Amino acid sequence: MNGRAISSLTIFCLSTWIAASAQASQETNVNTARAPTRAESKITVQSSEGKPYDRTASPALLEIRLNETFNGDIDGESPVRALQVLRDDHSASLVSMQRFRGKLGGRQGTFVLQGQEIVEHGKIKANWFVVPGSATGDLSGLRGKGGFEGDFGKGSHGTLDYWFD
Numbered sequence: 001m002n003g004r005a006i007s008s009l010t011i012f013c014l015s016t017w018i019a020a021s022a023q024a025s026q027e028t029n030v031n032t033a034r035a036p037t038r039a040e041s042k043i044t045v046q047s048s049e050g051k052p053y054d055r056t057a058s059p060a061l062l063e064i065r066l067n068e069t070f071n072g073d074i075d076g077e078s079p080v081r082a083l084q085v086l087r088d089d090h091s092a093s094l095v096s097m098q099r100f101r102g103k104l105g106g107r108q109g110t111f112v113l114q115g116q117e118i119v120e121h122g123k124i125k126a127n128w129f130v131v132p133g134s135a136t137g138d139l140s141g142l143r144g145k146g147g148f149e150g151d152f153g154k155g156s157h158g159t160l161d162y163w164f165d
Contacts, residue, residue: 002094006030007023007158008035008124009102027041029074033147034162034163035163036144036161037161037162037163038073038160038161039072039074039104039105039146039159039160039161039162040072040074040140040157040159041067041070041071041072041073041074041075041156041158041159041160042069042070042071042072042127042156042157042158043067043069043070043150043156043157043158044068044069044071044155045068045153045154045155046066046067046068046069047059047065047066047067047079048064048065048066048067048153049065049066050062050063050064050065050084050137050163051063051064051065054137057140058087058088059086059087059088060085060086061083061084061085061086061139062082062083062084062086063081063082063083063084064080064081064082064083064084064094064096065077065079065080065081066073066080066082066153067080067082068098068159070100070102073105073160074102074103074104074160075102075103075104076100076101076103076120076126077100077101077102077103078099078100078101078113078123079087079098079099080096080097080098081096081097081098082094082096082097082115082117083095083096085128090119090122091118091119091120091121091122092117092118092119092152093116093118093119094115094116094117094118094119095115095116095117096114096116096117096126097111097112097113097114097115097116097131098112098113098115098126099112099134100112100113101109103161104116104139104142104160104162105138107138107139108136108138108139109135109136109138109139109140109142110134110135110136110139111118111130111131111135111136111139111142112130112131112134113128113129113130113131114128114129115127115128115147116128119137122151122152123150124148124149124151124152124156125149125152126145126146126147126148126156127145127146127149127164128146128147128148128160129144129145129146130142130143130144130145130160130162132161138143141164141165142162142164143154143162143164143165144160144161144162144163146158146159146160146161147159147161147162
């Protein structure tokens, strides 16, 4: 073989090896990526208080304070603070923050959920996510998203699809 043929063969073999290594790496990443675990819980409102902070025009702006308990795969308690836009027809939009304390899937710790809620006809529907970097204890590294539905101010069924970094 001449020098040019050896160089071409070396380049071909090297590019084939790089492509095969990249493919193996992608397959490893796909195989080791963990699917989220779904946790479900019954959420009960223990106490609720709404306080207007701006009624200068409609719709009214309120601060809502709740204390909730969770029973199920998510098991514990959480104080909630929400800001609410309350329209004349009693529908509402809210944003919320809450620090959960208890167990998730048998692991003990705390984490913060950030939510966005809509209330219509006395029913609430929400989406939430775990604030990255907020989990403590056995829940450190927790990530997740989910939501809940139910009767506004009374209780609901919640889910959280979660994983750990």
